[in-house]
Every structure is written in structure tokens, then in C-alpha cells.
Amino acid sequence: GELAAAAVPSTILRTNFFGPSRCPGRTSFSDWLVQALTDCDAITVFDDARFSPLSLLHLAELLETLIQKRLPGIYNLGSAHGMSKADFAFALANVLGLPTANMHRGNSGQAALAAYRPHDMRMDSSLFAHATTFRIPTIEEEIENEVIHYI
Numbered sequence: 001g002e003l004a005a006a007a008v009p010s011t012i013l014r015t016n017f018f019g020p021s022r023c024p025g026r027t028s029f030s031d032w033l034v035q036a037l038t039d040c041d042a043i044t045v046f047d048d049a050r051f052s053p054l055s056l057l058h059l060a061e062l063l064e065t066l067i068q069k070r071l072p073g074i075y076n077l078g079s080a081h082g083m084s085k086a087d088f089a090f091a092l093a094n095v096l097g098l099p100t101a102n103m104h105r106g107n108s109g110q111a112a113l114a115a116y117r118p119h120d121m122r123m124d125s126s127l128f129a130h131a132t133t134f135r136i137p138t139i140e141e142e143i144e145n146e147v148i149h150y151i
Contacts (some may be wrong), residue, residue: 006074011066015077016121018088018142019056020149033089034150037098044106045086051121052082052139055146065132075128079139082122091140095147 005012021028027035036043054062054077062077083091086105091101108117125136137145 004028009072011071012074013063013066013077014075014122014123015059015141016051016053017056017059018053019146023113025081028093029085030092030146033092034098037093037100037103038095039101040099042102042104044091044104044111045089046111046129047105048107048109048119049071049117049121050082051085051088051118052078052080052123052125053142054079054137055086055142057149058137058142058145062132062134066135069132071131073127073131076123076125077128077133078123078125078136079142080125080136081138088139091143092121092147095143096150 002012018028018030021031033043033045035041059077077141089103090100092098093103108119128134129136
């Protein structure tokens with residue numbers, strides 16, 4: 001899709017995000033975490049998988065800005081610095097006051113995952129920030145802003 005979009009004046013956005021899924025039957029990473037922690041399920045979260053997601057609400061607001069500005073080009077859009085998915089899981093649990101006793105740190109190489117996942121999905125959003133005067137939030141800020149959807 002990116003190659004086809006690049007053939008015409010367009011905006012190509014590379015991003016990752018978290019928040020409640022709006023698709024029936026599909027569970028997001030944060031949905032899975034919240035449910036597992038609420039149910040006190042034993043889960044393993046990965047120290048070797050890093051990302052820099054935005055909250056879905058914040059991403060939607062930024063998409064509106066992009067549509068209004070009509071910025072051609074390729075942009076990365078994520079939170080500042082990023083963190084491991086394990087650190088994200090513990091931070092989300094902490095903000096929501098969920099128990100973490102059954103959550104354990106591990107590496108993705110030890111898990112039987114159905115599909116390959118890259119280990120480092122963090123992205124540099126400085127080009128987007130410069131083009132839009134967008135202040136890149138930290139992942140901790142994004143977690144704080146998204147928890148309202150899980151309370």
C-alpha cells in the first residue's frame with residue numbers, strides 16, 4: 001500500500017498505538033493486558049520487544065491535523081523514546097492499580113508466537129513534529145491519558 005500511495009501526492013504514516021479495540025472479536029494488546037491482570041492470569045510480557053505507541057485517542061486527533069494540513073510525505077508517528085512491552089505492561093498496571101504478581105518478564109524468543117515480530121518498533125517522530133509543531137508525548141503521558149477508557 002505504501003508503494004501505491006507514494007506514486008501520487010499523499011501522506012504516508014507509520015505508527016503504532018494502543019487502546020481499547022473497537023472491532024468485535026479483536027482484542028488489542030492493552031485490552032489483553034487489562035483483562036489478564038484483572039483476572040489474575042499468569043502472563044509473560046517481553047523485555048526484548050520495544051515500541052513507542054500513541055494512545056488511540058491522541059492518534060485520532062493527530063490524523064485530523066494531518067487531514068487538515070494535507071502534508072505530503074512519509075512520517076513516523078509515535079511517542080517519545082518508547083519502552084519495552086514489559087515496561088509498558090507494568091506501567092499500565094500501575095496506573096490502573098491492577099495486581100502484577102502473576103505477570104512475569106521474558107523474551108519473545110521463548111514464546112511460540114504465531115507470527116514474526118520485530119524486536120524494536122520504536123520510531124523517530126521528529127520529522128512529523130517539525131512539520132506540524134506537534135509536541136511528541138512520552139509513552140507515560142499516553143498511558144495516563146488512555147486509562148480513562150479502562151476504568
